[in-house]
Amino acid sequence: MRRKSRQLNRHTHPSEHGDCGHKSSYVTHLIEDGFDTRLVQEQAGHDHASxxxxxxxxxxxxxxxxxxRALDAQSKPR
Structure with a gap:
């Protein structure tokens, strides 16, 4: 959890820039860094995941x- 917190702190929140290009970059980096999608949604200030x-x-x-990863997980015997 601390590691994720440090990672989140190194990203600059898009509201500090006011540009949707920055918001797109911010959201993309969080998703690719493995943050939970609900957290990313809240960080971006969106009401809807869409x-x-x-x-x-x-x-x-x-x-x-x-x-x-999804296909590998699905092909593993249960």
Whole structure:
């Protein structure tokens, strides 16, 4: 938890910039750094997760890793 807190502190909150490009970058970095999506939604000041999704522009590498993890988890015997 402390590690995540330190990581969050190194990101600059978008309200300090007032630019939606910064908000998109901020949200994307938090998602790619593994923060909980609800926390990211709250940090961005969004009422709905769908609004946060609009600002999230993750890399294709991140998408590939996420899909691979999900498929690997699904293929494990139960």
């Amino acid at each position: 609004t946060t999704a609009i600002y999230t522009c993750v890399s294709s590498d991140f998408r590939t890793r996420t899909v691979r």
